[in-house]
Amino acid sequence: MTRxxxxxxxxxxxxxxxxxxxxFALLAVAGCEQTTRQTEAGSSYEDQxxxxxxxxxAEPVETAEPPASTTQSRAAEMLRGGDDATPQQAKEFLxxxxxxxxxxxxxxxxxxxxxxxxxxxxxAWLLTKASTEYAEMQTRLANGAKKFNDIxxxxxxxxxxxxxxxxxxxxxxxxxxxxxxxxxIMTKLDGLYxxxxxxxDVEDKRIIEILDTNEEGDDDFGKLGEEAPKxxxxxxxxxxxxxxxxxxELLQTIWxxxxxxxxxxxxxxxxxxxxxxxxxxxxxxxxxxxxxxSGYDMPADDFTKxxxxxxxxVKPLYNQLHCYVRFELNSEYGDExxxxxxxxRADLLGNMWAQQWGNVYPMVEPKGFNAKSVDITALLIENExxxxxxxxxxxxxxxxxGFEELPDTFWKRSLITKPADRDVQCHASAWDIDDKEDIRIxxxxxxxxxxxxxxxxxxGHNIYQRAYQDQPVFYKTGANDGFHEAIGDMIAxxxxxxxxxxxxxxxxxxxxxxxxxxxxLLRQGMDKVAFLPFSLVVDQWRWQVFSGEISPExxxxxxxxxxxxxxxxxxxxxxxxxxxDPGAKYHIPGNTPYMRYFLAHILQxxxxxAACDMSGFEGPLHRCSVYGNKDVGxxxxxxxxxxxSKPWPDALEAFTGQRTMDGTAxxxxxxxxxxxxxxxNEGRECGWDMPEE
Ligand SMILES: [Zn+2]
Numbered sequence: 266m267t268r269x270x271x272x273x274x275x276x277x278x279x280x281x282x283x284x285x286x287x288x289f290a291l292l293a294v295a296g297c298e299q300t301t302r303q304t305e306a307g308s309s310y311e312d313q314x315x316x317x318x319x320x321x322x323a324e325p326v327e328t329a330e331p332p333a334s335t336t337q338s339r340a341a342e343m344l345r346g347g348d349d350a351t352p353q354q355a356k357e358f359l360x361x362x363x364x365x366x367x368x369x370x371x372x373x374x375x376x377x378x379x380x381x382x383x384x385x386x387x388x389a390w391l392l393t394k395a396s397t398e399y400a401e402m403q404t405r406l407a408n409g410a411k412k413f414n415d416i417x418x419x420x421x422x423x424x425x426x427x428x429x430x431x432x433x434x435x436x437x438x439x440x441x442x443x444x445x446x447x448x449x450i451m452t453k454l455d456g457l458y459x460x461x462x463x464x465x466d467v468e469d470k471r472i473i474e475i476l477d478t479n480e481e482g483d484d485d486f487g488k489l490g491e492e493a494p495k496x497x498x499x500x501x502x503x504x505x506x507x508x509x510x511x512x513x514e515l516l517q518t519i520w521x522x523x524x525x526x527x528x529x530x531x532x533x534x535x536x537x538x539x540x541x542x543x544x545x546x547x548x549x550x551x552x553x554x555x556x557x558x559s560g561y562d563m564p565a566d567d568f569t570k571x572x573x574x575x576x577x578x579v580k581p582l583y584n585q586l587h588c589y590v591r592f593e594l595n596s597e598y599g600d601e602x603x604x605x606x607x608x609x610r611a612d613l614l615g616n617m618w619a620q621q622w623g624n625v626y627p628m629v630e631p632k633g634f635n636a637k638s639v640d641i642t643a644l645l646i647e648n649e650x651x652x653x654x655x656x657x658x659x660x661x662x663x664x665x666x667g668f669e670e671l672p673d674t675f676w677k678r679s680l681i682t683k684p685a686d687r688d689v690q691c692h693a694s695a696w697d698i699d700d701k702e703d704i705r706i707x708x709x710x711x712x713x714x715x716x717x718x719x720x721x722x723x724x725g726h727n728i729y730q731r732a733y734q735d736q737p738v739f740y741k742t743g744a745n746d747g748f749h750e751a752i753g754d755m756i757a758x759x760x761x762x763x764x765x766x767x768x769x770x771x772x773x774x775x776x777x778x779x780x781x782x783x784x785x786l787l788r789q790g791m792d793k794v795a796f797l798p799f800s801l802v803v804d805q806w807r808w809q810v811f812s813g814e815i816s817p818e819x820x821x822x823x824x825x826x827x828x829x830x831x832x833x834x835x836x837x838x839x840x841x842x843x844x845x846d847p848g849a850k851y852h853i854p855g856n857t858p859y860m861r862y863f864l865a866h867i868l869q870x871x872x873x874x875a876a877c878d879m880s881g882f883e884g885p886l887h888r889c890s891v892y893g894n895k896d897v898g899x900x901x902x903x904x905x906x907x908x909x910s911k912p913w914p915d916a917l918e919a920f921t922g923q924r925t926m927d928g929t930a931x932x933x934x935x936x937x938x939x940x941x942x943x944x945x946n947e948g949r950e951c952g953w954d955m956p957e958e
Pocket of ligand 1: 722723726749750753
């Protein structure tokens with residue numbers, strides 16, 4: 266599954282997101298990359314895929330430096346008086362902060378929307394200005410909130426203060442010049458990634474074959490050797506080679522090549538860690554990792570254990586998948602390249618970070634299943650669906666559950682079809698411009714099964730945004746940061762053959778029998794199950810870096826220790842002494858937290874199972890669709906309209922009846938696959954040893 270490349274400007278908005286708005290998402294608005302992350306604007310949610318597969322085509326557009334902020338902060342004005350914090354003062358501060366945030370959200374969202382829909386120098390300038398102002402506001406509000414650290418406030422006010430203190434995931438200390446220094450380091454790190462290119466042999470036939478034969482209409486990759494500097498390739502091209510090549514030698518070259526962009530980041534990264542740790546301590550947190558983990562309504566250290574508990578639940582399924590895939594790759598590549606008792610080489614799994622393995626599915630596809638599969642793309646074409654009809658069908662999914670129709674403005678203002686005459690950011694995203702009714706999506710929809718799913722997913726974000734529109738601005742976001750993407754994905758899980766029949770896309774007699782579903786579950790598991798340990802490792806590493814458990818000298822070693830421990834993968838060869846491999850994954854230099862993706866992958870199945878149980882569905886969970894069920898819709902709405910106003914267990918309970926996150930629903934969904942994998946793996950030596958110290 267190829268994902269659209271991020272345009273240069275997407276990258277600049279991402280930077281903004283990382284520093285400001287998306288962080289604010291945590292606080293009040295929202296946040297989404299490929300896994301409920303708010304990537305772009307005040308209230309936009311981008312599909313998770315882009316987050317995890319951020320790829321860049323060209324260098325960021327250079328824009329002139331916008332002027333410094335001129336906006337007045339009501340909340341900051343308010344605090345200018347005396348230093349004695351009182352509950353009354355806290356109340357007034359929060360009221361003023363809410364006004365600041367509301368005004369800034371709408372302004373920043375509009376700037377981001379215009380930029381994403383009309384990519385020009387000027388809209389990039391406007392967006393940079395808005396994002397700078399946004400970040401400044403967050404810093405002001407966080408510093409304002411901490412003045413009330415020592416007084417006892419009513420629980421709701423305490424909760425709102427918490428969202429302000431977590432407003433930025435990368436807080437600067439108050440010392441003169443720190444904020445500017447931090448911003449410049451973060452911009453530099455982001456730029457090193459965005460501009461990352463590395464040299465390849467442009468005469469290499471294996472590379473030419475992959476990069477020079479673009480499919481019709483696919484202009485994402487450019488011609489080899491044409492882009493400056495000549496003889497180098499960018500991440501988008503490297504990604505394509507990683508996905509398509511089956512030549513271990515070439516894969517290793519490209520994999521190692523991309524990792525030459527990150528060693529220059531290591532020193533700055535270390536400096537940045539020092540600055541944000543100081544900023545986090547000033548706000549009252551032990552370190553920045555503790556600040557991040559404070560957003561889960563439990564003590565920071567308990568959340569560390571909670572993440573490991575969830576992983577422990579799903580690990581047996583992952584281990585079976587790992588064992589099966591290693592065996593199949595071994596049959597293709599032999600013992601030399603894929604020894605059966607070692608971790609799998611990270612460059613052989615079809616993805617630059619070995620985070621999702623779907624691209625090598627053809628190499629592991631099970632034999633002997635003759636069941637006809639459902640080709641949604643063909644059905645859409647056969648039934649003459651156009652882009653709008655796809656979105657109308659998605660809307661109907663929600664109205665069938667009792668939700669209101671989308672507002673007229675949605676249809677007037679959304680971007681659904683790629684315009685012919687201008688540059689836009691094509692990556693699918695969902696937006697909430699005014700924190701009320703002005704919800705929109707932006708996607709260059711193609712008539713494919715993949716985009717049919719994406720439509721349902723993006724509308725899920727919009728429905729969530731609209732559901733919590735009456736909450737105070739502090740709470741206009743997911744119950745915890747895993748919820749938003751999980752909701753979009755949960756809806757997409759309901760796109761079953763039975764659903765396609767109900768909406769008239771398919772004939773009833775064409776429904777395949779569930780026994781033949783192993784290939785479909787395996788294909789899904791190659792992405793969704795393989796992703797679990799990766800999504801855990803990214804922040805495990807950062808938490809340990811922030812706490813000092815991993816020292817700067819151990820950055821790379823620590824990274825690989827975690828990668829091997831959780832994922833069972835290893836580098837194709839010894840890494841150079843100066844390697845900084847974490848920096849070759851966007852979210853590290855892009856400074857975007859990642860735990861939300863892990864949680865979203867757990868929660869989407871938990872939501873799906875709860876909904877299916879409620880509807881009285883009997884049968885395999887992967888065949889359940891909650892289309893048309895108004896009772897499910899009602900309880901779904903009850904959870905969503907809480908936003909983040911209550912601790913997330915309350916929201917989870919409102920929908921599922923459970924107060925803890927639970928990986929067993931994921932296991933139930935993939936149960937037929939797990940049984941099948943265990944049969945395949947019988948007699949095989951599964952697992953791996955950690956490399957010797
Ligand atoms: Zn999404």
